[in-house]
Amino acid sequence: MASIEQIRLDFPVLDQQVNGSPLIYFDNAATTQKPQVVLDALNKYYSEDNANIHRGIHALAERATAAFELTRKKIQSFLHAESSDQIIFTSGTTASINLVAQTYGRANFEAGDKILVSNLEHHSNIVPWQMIALEKGAEVMVIPVLDSGVLDLDAYQKLLQENTVKLVAVNHVSNAIGTINPIQEMIALAHAHGAKILIDGAQSVAHMEMDVQRFDMDFFAFSAHKLFGPTGVGVLYGKRELLESMPPYQGGGEMIKEVSFSGTTYNELPYKFEAGTPNIADVIAFSASFDYLNSLEKGWVEEQENALLSYATEQLSQIDGLKIIGTAPNKIAVVSFLIEGTHPQDIGVLLDKFGIAIRTGHHCAQPLMQRFDIPGTCRASFSFYNTKEEIDRLVACLKRVVTMLL
Numbered sequence: 001m002a003s004i005e006q007i008r009l010d011f012p013v014l015d016q017q018v019n020g021s022p023l024i025y026f027d028n029a030a031t032t033q034k035p036q037v038v039l040d041a042l043n044k045y046y047s048e049d050n051a052n053i054h055r056g057i058h059a060l061a062e063r064a065t066a067a068f069e070l071t072r073k074k075i076q077s078f079l080h081a082e083s084s085d086q087i088i089f090t091s092g093t094t095a096s097i098n099l100v101a102q103t104y105g106r107a108n109f110e111a112g113d114k115i116l117v118s119n120l121e122h123h124s125n126i127v128p129w130q131m132i133a134l135e136k137g138a139e140v141m142v143i144p145v146l147d148s149g150v151l152d153l154d155a156y157q158k159l160l161q162e163n164t165v166k167l168v169a170v171n172h173v174s175n176a177i178g179t180i181n182p183i184q185e186m187i188a189l190a191h192a193h194g195a196k197i198l199i200d201g202a203q204s205v206a207h208m209e210m211d212v213q214r215f216d217m218d219f220f221a222f223s224a225h226k227l228f229g230p231t232g233v234g235v236l237y238g239k240r241e242l243l244e245s246m247p248p249y250q251g252g253g254e255m256i257k258e259v260s261f262s263g264t265t266y267n268e269l270p271y272k273f274e275a276g277t278p279n280i281a282d283v284i285a286f287s288a289s290f291d292y293l294n295s296l297e298k299g300w301v302e303e304q305e306n307a308l309l310s311y312a313t314e315q316l317s318q319i320d321g322l323k324i325i326g327t328a329p330n331k332i333a334v335v336s337f338l339i340e341g342t343h344p345q346d347i348g349v350l351l352d353k354f355g356i357a358i359r360t361g362h363h364c365a366q367p368l369m370q371r372f373d374i375p376g377t378c379r380a381s382f383s384f385y386n387t388k389e390e391i392d393r394l395v396a397c398l399k400r401v402v403t404m405l406l
Contacts (some may be wrong), residue, residue, distance in 0.1 A: 001297045004304075008385050010035045021355030023199070024390045029175050029334055030057070031225045032206055032358050035292045037180070038229060042285035053280055054271075068280055071287040072270075078290060079220065079237055080211040085269040086243065087254065089278055090234035093202040094124040096221035097169070098235055099273060101128035103246040104219075105167070111137030114163040116195070117150055118143040120174040120181070123364045125200045129169055133173050143170070145371055149179045149326035156186065160193040165355040168197040172204035176363040176379065177326025178309075178334030180204070184215050193211035202226050206383070207332045208302060212237050227330055229289040230282035243269050248363070250275040301384045305333040308382040308391065315395045316380075319402070325377050333382035336363075342405045353363065356394055375386045 008014050011033045016023050025033060030097055045067070051060035053068050069084075076084040088097045109115070115129045119142055126140075133140050142161055144152045151170075153252065168190045173180050188199040197220040201210065205222045212220050217237070224233035238246075246257055247268055252275035256266040266272050293301075312335050316322055321340035339347065348360035361376040362369045369376055380394060 018355035024356045026380040027357045028383040032228045037288040041288040045281045067284045074290040083228045088236040088270045088273045092234035093221045093223045096234045096236035098128045099249045103133045105132040109138045113138040113166040115140045116168040118170045119145040149177045149328045151377040165195040171200040176365040177202045177336045178331040179328040179375045180330040224286045232279045233282045252276045293331035304384045310335040312391045336377040354397040
């Protein structure tokens with residue numbers, strides 16, 4: 001397999017100076033960088049194949065349609081889904097979750113029903129459920145998180161036992177602190193109590209293998225830009241019987257079979273949920289992300305990122321006054337931390353002066369920050385193209401920043 005130096009050359013954005021220092025990109029939980037093959041695929045579409053899809057009979061339209069549907073097939077394979085018509089394109093994870101809330105939720109939730117979310121959730125897996133609960137007279141209940149950043153599974157089981165839970169919505173991985181949730185166990189418990197479950201996979205797809213059938217997932221949502229693909233593309237997987245029972249989310253072209261003023265009949269899956277002209281170019285470019293990932297040695301990404309997490313945790317823990325928030329035994333390569341006497345915003349601004357990109361703030365997880373009674377954190381999140389030498393640079397610069405602030 002190629003060396004890490006060769007792999008980094010595949011990501012052109014990494015080869016630049018920021019404020020006079022080599023860029024160190026530790027904001028991968030916000031978005032991943034894109035390999036050259038993805039950029040080339042985007043350029044090829046606009047240079048050679050730009051056309052609208054599905055209804056055109058000319059060569060460009062047929063080529064664009066074939067490339068668009070090939071991406072759907074690759075996602076089916078990536079998720080180990082039964083069929084490609086269970087793969088619905090949206091604009092992102094947020095849109096995928098809202099689709100389920102506004103279709104499955106509107107059709108199935110009744111007054112008094114309970115919706116379970118966890119204290120680890122991103123706002124995009126909280127607010128849509130609050131909105132539909134308010135509309136339907138349902139109630140959103142919360143699975144608590146322990147001091148380590150691990151979900152309280154005993155409390156989860158008790159919530160399922162004592163309430164009429166229609167749906168559980170949890171992330172596979174916390175974007176804020178990196179906790180990997182035991183979704184196989186959580187799915188089994190939900191089903192044992194008659195509840196459906198949606199898994200927010202935005203933070204897991206880039207770090208581990210997915211198998212929606214083996215895990216018996218009802219719904220799974222993620223975004224292309226977290227998986228080395230373009231922005232503006234989301235994916236929703238759903239079990240066929242659930243998707244077929246759900247009403248359309250939006251009306252317009254493509255999602256119809258026949259339209260008349262006396263009534264409209266809707267298209268089959270997946271097109272029933274894909275109204276209007278989709279994000280053709282970025283969906284086609286996303287296909288190249290899977291080609292790139294398949295070129296890497298199986299298991300290497302997870303091994304590389306686990307090594308980076310272990311090394312970063314060890315090195316950062318040696319900084320006086322630094323406290324890591326979220327110490328779950330099973331994590332992806334995310335380290336959220338605070339340094340006594342400093343504010344995360346100040347840390348982030350000063351690290352940027354050294355060319356180091358981290359994320360600061362509440363990470364769209366304000367309830368989790370409230371749980372730990374903190375305003376936010378500094379978050380360093382790693383990908384396989386990062387190195388231990390970059391972590392050494394982060395640690396050295398953090399020590400300098402602390403002396404500047406204290």
